[in-house]
Amino acid sequence: MKEMASLLRIVADETRLRVLRLLSETPLNVTELTTILGLAQSGVSKQVGTLKKAGLVRERREGLKTFYRLSEEGEVPEEGRPLWALLMDRVRSTEDSRHDLVRLADVLEAREGDTPGLHERLLAPGESWHAWSRMIMTLLPTMERAVDLGCGGGILTAELARACDEVVGVDISGSALSAARAHAERVGLTNVRFVEGDMTTLDLPDSCCDVAVLSQTLHHLPDPMVGLQVAARLLKAGGRLILMELLPHDEAWVTDKLGHLHLGFAATDLESMMEDAGFRITSLETLPPSRSERFRAVQACAVWE
Numbered sequence: 001m002k003e004m005a006s007l008l009r010i011v012a013d014e015t016r017l018r019v020l021r022l023l024s025e026t027p028l029n030v031t032e033l034t035t036i037l038g039l040a041q042s043g044v045s046k047q048v049g050t051l052k053k054a055g056l057v058r059e060r061r062e063g064l065k066t067f068y069r070l071s072e073e074g075e076v077p078e079e080g081r082p083l084w085a086l087l088m089d090r091v092r093s094t095e096d097s098r099h100d101l102v103r104l105a106d107v108l109e110a111r112e113g114d115t116p117g118l119h120e121r122l123l124a125p126g127e128s129w130h131a132w133s134r135m136i137m138t139l140l141p142t143m144e145r146a147v148d149l150g151c152g153g154g155i156l157t158a159e160l161a162r163a164c165d166e167v168v169g170v171d172i173s174g175s176a177l178s179a180a181r182a183h184a185e186r187v188g189l190t191n192v193r194f195v196e197g198d199m200t201t202l203d204l205p206d207s208c209c210d211v212a213v214l215s216q217t218l219h220h221l222p223d224p225m226v227g228l229q230v231a232a233r234l235l236k237a238g239g240r241l242i243l244m245e246l247l248p249h250d251e252a253w254v255t256d257k258l259g260h261l262h263l264g265f266a267a268t269d270l271e272s273m274m275e276d277a278g279f280r281i282t283s284l285e286t287l288p289p290s291r292s293e294r295f296r297a298v299q300a301c302a303v304w305e
Contacts, residue, residue: 102187143164165191200226
């Protein structure tokens with residue numbers, strides 16, 4: 001009875017259940033789990049440690065990395081085995097409401113060698129799953145339409161599609177949109193459409209969107225205010241702007257290699273621009289970089305009134 005009570009206490013946590021669901025599919029390391037869950041690595045490590053201590057997961061080393069796998073039924077303390085079998089049966093059959101399995105597929109694809117190049121890794125502050133997950137969590141539960149202005153390869157567009165009835169991804173780059181369409185098809189999304197062209201000529205009616213996203217888009221525009229004005233035109237009253245931008249930096253190579261027209265923006269300047277465009281800012285936060293990142297990013301949420 002003691003083992004059963006202990007098991008019930010341990011699994012009475014959503015994050016641990018999500019970890020167990022993922023490990024029931026394949027062994028993963030903490031970095032991969034962090035990417036999928038969109039949580040702080042320290043918190044994920046703690047939850048995995050709790051599961052390991054309880055005998056519910058096992059670890060194995062591969063070179064410098066440690067991978068965790070789900071314990072086999074025979075590896076679980078004997079008294080808790082019947083409950084463990086029932087629990088895992090329910091966990092595997094539960095609806096993937098947070099779309100962890102979709103992100104798992106992306107992680108496994110990256111593991112197989114389809115990893116980002118140098119420039120994409122360097123831009124991780126604004127293109128990391130952790131940062132994007134935090135942005136998605138600022139949205140209201142149900143949205144009819146979102147527009148991703150400057151959607152690039154469409155990774156964030158796909159995330160938005162899981163929170164909205166319809167998403168429109170806009171980008172001036174045809175090659176980027178080809179990748180975006182391929183990604184949306186790969187993950188089975190049918191409520192996304194992509195539009196190639198300048199956002200200022202976008203054929204969408206005024207006040208048609210609940211959410212507008214500008215994720216690392218303003219630094220590609222000659223006049224950053226234009227992006228904010230387009231977002232304002234498209235948003236309904238009370239609609240939300242989700243903004244992610246790089247803070248000022250001295251990496252001048254991005255001008256030639258990545259087409260950046262601005263070397264980041266001060267948070268105070270972004271705040272002023274949003275207010276000048278008619279937005280009421282509800283949050284603005286500088287995201288901390290990891291040791292490997294050259295750039296820092298700022299995230300903001302604002303309401304169009």
